[in-house]
Amino acid sequence: QVQLVESGGGLVQAGGSLRLSCAASGRTFSSYAMAWFRQAPGKEREFVAAINWSGGSTNYADSVNGRFTISRDNTKNTMYLQMNSLKPEDTAVYYCASGIILDPVVVESEYDSWGRGTQVTVSS
Numbered sequence: 001q002v003q004l005v006e007s008g009g010g011l012v013q014a015g016g017s018l019r020l021s022c023a024a025s026g027r028t029f030s031s032y033a034m035a036w037f038r039q040a041p042g043k044e045r046e047f048v049a050a051i052n053w054s055g056g057s058t059n060y061a062d063s064v065n066g067r068f069t070i071s072r073d074n075t076k077n078t079m080y081l082q083m084n085s086l087k088p089e090d091t092a093v094y095y096c097a098s099g100i101i102l103d104p105v106v107v108e109s110e111y112d113s114w115g116r117g118t119q120v121t122v123s124s
Contacts, residue, residue, distance in 0.1 A: 002027035002098045002113045009118030012086055020081040022096030030074035033101045035111060036081045038092035050104030059104040086122045093117040
């Protein structure tokens with residue numbers, strides 16, 4: 001497995017931006033796909049975005065497509081989520097995930113390692 005640590009969450013006004021980071025260790029970072037999921041209060045965890053091993057292929061939930069950008073720097077073992085035009089409904093705990101997969105899949109069960117999450121709160 002791989003150890004994952006998220007950072008960059010916080011409180012922001014609607015329309016603002018945040019950049020989340022996910023630092024990885026313990027497994028060859030550049031070999032596998034990574035993803036972001038989120039869980040709002042009282043709701044199930046949902047897929048946000050995923051990126052393949054090289055960064056050349058990405059996948060987004062409809063709700064964030066065009067506003068969020070996922071990327072990775074394999075030289076730094078770090079994945080990012082740039083979040084722009086934030087909305088109150090984006091408020092959630094954001095988790096990064098890693099799986100022994102190559103493609104940016106949306107299925108939660110395909111990912112075997114998870115971070116503890118970082119809180120993002122968007123005020124109206």
